[in-house]
Amino acid sequence: MRRAPLLLFMLPACGFLGESDFAGARQAAGSAPWTNLGAATLCQGSTFFGPPDSDPVGICIPQSARPGRLCLSDAACRSRERCVCGTCTVQICDGPAQCGSGNGRDCNFRTNVCGLPCSAQQGCPGQDVCDRGFCTSACLQDRDCQTGETCSPTHRCISAFCHTTSECIGGIQDCQIQRNPGDLREPALLDDPLLLFVELRPTVSTGQIVRAQSGDGGRSFSIDPAAPVLAPTAAERRLGAPAVARRGTTLLLFFEEPDGIGRALSSDNGRTFQRDPAPVVRADQAWEAGLVGSPGAAVLGDQTVLLFYEGGGGAGIGLATSQDGASFIKPSARPVVDAIAISDPTLWRQIDRVGQPAARRALDPVGREGVSLWFAAHGVESAATLESGMLVPPVANNSIGYAASLDRGRTFAPFPFNPVFDRIENFRQHDQESTPTVAPVGDRFLMLYGGADPQGHATGLGIAVNPAP
Amino acid sequence: MRIPLCALCVLCGFSNVLADPLDTFGFDARGKAMGNAMTAGTSGIGSAFYNPAGAALAPAPEIGLGYSYAAMLLSINDRDARVSSSRGLSLGAALPSRCGSACTFAVGLAFYLPDQFIARIQTIPVSEPRFVLLDNDVDRIVINPTLALRLGPIAVGAGVTLFSDAAGNGIDFTVGGRGGMQVGEAKLDVALPSRAAPLLGLLWTPRTDLRVGASFRGQLDLRLRLDIIAHVDIPGGGDTVISIRALNFYTPRKLSLGVAWDPTDRITLAADASYYNWADFSGGVPDLRVLVDLQIAPALLQGTFPADRLHDTMTLRAGGEWRRALAPDRMAALRAGLAYEPSPVPDQVLLTSLADNDRFVVSLGAGLQLARIAGFLDKPLALDAALEWHALIGRTAQKLDPALPSFSSAGSIVHLALTATASF
Numbered sequence: 062m063r064r065a066p067l068l069l070f071m072l073p074a075c076g077f078l079g080e081s082d083f084a085g086a087r088q089a090a091g092s093a094p095w096t097n098l099g100a101a102t103l104c105q106g107s108t109f110f111g112p113p114d115s116d117p118v119g120i121c122i123p124q125s126a127r128p129g130r131l132c133l134s135d136a137a138c139r140s141r142e143r144c145v146c147g148t149c150t151v152q153i154c155d156g157p158a159q160c161g162s163g164n165g166r167d168c169n170f171r172t173n174v175c176g177l178p179c180s181a182q183q184g185c186p187g188q189d190v191c192d193r194g195f196c197t198s199a200c201l202q203d204r205d206c207q208t209g210e211t212c213s214p215t216h217r218c219i220s221a222f223c224h225t226t227s228e229c230i231g232g233i234q235d236c237q238i239q240r241n242p243g244d245l246r247e248p249a250l251l252d253d254p255l256l257l258f259v260e261l262r263p264t265v266s267t268g269q270i271v272r273a274q275s276g277d278g279g280r281s282f283s284i285d286p287a288a289p290v291l292a293p294t295a296a297e298r299r300l301g302a303p304a305v306a307r308r309g310t311t312l313l314l315f316f317e318e319p320d321g322i323g324r325a326l327s328s329d330n331g332r333t334f335q336r337d338p339a340p341v342v343r344a345d346q347a348w349e350a351g352l353v354g355s356p357g358a359a360v361l362g363d364q365t366v367l368l369f370y371e372g373g374g375g376a377g378i379g380l381a382t383s384q385d386g387a388s389f390i391k392p393s394a395r396p397v398v399d400a401i402a403i404s405d406p407t408l409w410r411q412i413d414r415v416g417q418p419a420a421r422r423a424l425d426p427v428g429r430e431g432v433s434l435w436f437a438a439h440g441v442e443s444a445a446t447l448e449s450g451m452l453v454p455p456v457a458n459n460s461i462g463y464a465a466s467l468d469r470g471r472t473f474a475p476f477p478f479n480p481v482f483d484r485i486e487n488f489r490q491h492d493q494e495s496t497p498t499v500a501p502v503g504d505r506f507l508m509l510y511g512g513a514d515p516q517g518h519a520t521g522l523g524i525a526v527n528p529a530p
Numbered sequence: 531m532r533i534p535l536c537a538l539c540v541l542c543g544f545s546n547v548l549a550d551p552l553d554t555f556g557f558d559a560r561g562k563a564m565g566n567a568m569t570a571g572t573s574g575i576g577s578a579f580y581n582p583a584g585a586a587l588a589p590a591p592e593i594g595l596g597y598s599y600a601a602m603l604l605s606i607n608d609r610d611a612r613v614s615s616s617r618g619l620s621l622g623a624a625l626p627s628r629c630g631s632a633c634t635f636a637v638g639l640a641f642y643l644p645d646q647f648i649a650r651i652q653t654i655p656v657s658e659p660r661f662v663l664l665d666n667d668v669d670r671i672v673i674n675p676t677l678a679l680r681l682g683p684i685a686v687g688a689g690v691t692l693f694s695d696a697a698g699n700g701i702d703f704t705v706g707g708r709g710g711m712q713v714g715e716a717k718l719d720v721a722l723p724s725r726a727a728p729l730l731g732l733l734w735t736p737r738t739d740l741r742v743g744a745s746f747r748g749q750l751d752l753r754l755r756l757d758i759i760a761h762v763d764i765p766g767g768g769d770t771v772i773s774i775r776a777l778n779f780y781t782p783r784k785l786s787l788g789v790a791w792d793p794t795d796r797i798t799l800a801a802d803a804s805y806y807n808w809a810d811f812s813g814g815v816p817d818l819r820v821l822v823d824l825q826i827a828p829a830l831l832q833g834t835f836p837a838d839r840l841h842d843t844m845t846l847r848a849g850g851e852w853r854r855a856l857a858p859d860r861m862a863a864l865r866a867g868l869a870y871e872p873s874p875v876p877d878q879v880l881l882t883s884l885a886d887n888d889r890f891v892v893s894l895g896a897g898l899q900l901a902r903i904a905g906f907l908d909k910p911l912a913l914d915a916a917l918e919w920h921a922l923i924g925r926t927a928q929k930l931d932p933a934l935p936s937f938s939s940a941g942s943i944v945h946l947a948l949t950a951t952a953s954f
Binding site: 467474 | 606607608609611657658659660881926927928931932933934935936937938
């Protein structure tokens, strides 16, 4: 009893144990804002795809080196390794966006590998040492280093970037290619489980649809099965721009084919598809100008299929609906979203193309069924700038917009602060984003998009999340 | 220093935080257990918060130390909102001194110190839902020094509630090359000037078993004024000024009226009505301005946001205490309370997504008063405990624009408090 008051007065001290700096859950609705996470990794075997106009690149590996350990995520790897297509190894890079976001890594442009930056104030993990701004470790021989590294004459683990084995030490090292060029177009995500369908163009004018799955919540995907799940017939050159939706136990895959938008069905989670003999949607409206493509599909609660598509080569987004998922009608002779509807006098101007829709059914907290629509549009966000005394107009670019509908996709209200995703290079120049696809992953929404630089050169698929990590 | 050529006002909205942790949970365990219906019923360590005049009614000098913890079981869209637990130390004092047969002069103090933060400011985009009153506001320091004077049946009190701004000349740094040398300079000038709001209190004791009280608290907030200036001293470089103006921890004017009645020697009943002047609040969305001189001239972009439109509220509270002597030197008390706290936040049908709910608060508590602890303390010591359960009435914000996300908010709060009070 004598000690009880003392204990009581000491009790408050227990509270000073502290708490993490930031609490509070961010609530995702899939609308905005989106945070860019950099390049998406799509693996084909042990290599991943890079920009279509890039060279195959890899890393010089000692011929006697043991293969890296198998992994599902970076957490399974050592300090300088990343999980690259299921194997722990240092990762090559030639741009900062390729090393992921939020993991503390950056591209070391001296060695072209993703590394952990360090300084006098910011040390390295474990036994690693800071060497010219990036962490490495001291070594006596190659086996002291991590996968993809060799021991340099200065007793530091280093990596050597290569295109061919001839660039490595002859007879001792081989160039192990990590990244091959790949022309990937119009990704389509499906959740539960998280699957990716994407058009892969082996040559400039050919296209086929491949399926990939993710084991790390969408940070990377691996093509599975190895063969395309849908390929053009001998008489066709290209099938592409996939859109996918689940209707009961069946996967519906919509895609561009020569005469319109085709459909294929799968009952094995997208591993194989049975293709319809004829397109389900053709260009038969005046505004479509003979062109329909880039479909985006959503299935409502009553199993009605909403098929949104780009018409007229960027003239707008049209809607076709189907009660049975097989026969489609167009409820309107006009697009449901066009450039006028989404233009904003301040934030998004001079829009001259809109299309590439991605759609999802959405339920708000009061149970109202709605449709979320993401799309790409080509317009201007910035103002003209004065550079060296000359007025330079802004550069139009592709960005991602968002709209929502509460009447089964018949009409859409644009988000008041479109575009919802736009990467800014500087005040005037913007990187480009197109062909969005969105899926919920955990308590966030994941967006895959087709990226390009301000000049329009494709940079491959990128990832963004809402809300920010 | 170059003159910035133009200003770019970045559209960047953040919802910020409102109110006072003691408004949400009360101060001492006795008051909390009685539903915080203490405007007329306070007479000791809680008086600097509940009614400054109450310190003059303390029978003897009192010092109390307490600790409280609140589990914030709140959800948005049926998902855990992960609002951090609110916990902290409270120190109260009421030091009366006789100045005549019917005159008492007293000094009071109410001090609350969260143990994680002195104050915390978190910002997220204004369109994302968050508990605007229950998120950050319960994590700030509160300091209320007061004075009181009793003349016969009338006691009056006055004091201030203290806080600070975050201001100063900001952060100024220069990087670049000068005279062939690389230059990096930084200057930091951030001040926390104090702010104060008045506290006034009145207690009238027309009969020995009846007390009527009124109290007033002025408006208080933390004004954030911070400028960050970057000089890039290289050819083609320029100046950038980032200017942030924000209002946080807005604590509205409060006018409380209360009555406390002792129908028997063992029982005290109390009731309060508190009026909160939320409608005067404006500035829920901070202003962020970026001035740029990078030898290019982007045009002015002005963001506009809807007004906060908070409305005034009236909170009703009631509580009771039953006392029983266990022994000549020991007394026990059981307490209960009930309160209804309406939300000042209007329906969120436009851009902002401020989550807040009407709340019912049910409280229970017990106390043990010891005349002395042999061998340890030869003075009276009171040990009090309280449990508050805040039930949030579910609320759904349905946006007019379907492109803006609607959201729902609900949940409950469980708050525990312990107070030890020594009399001298």
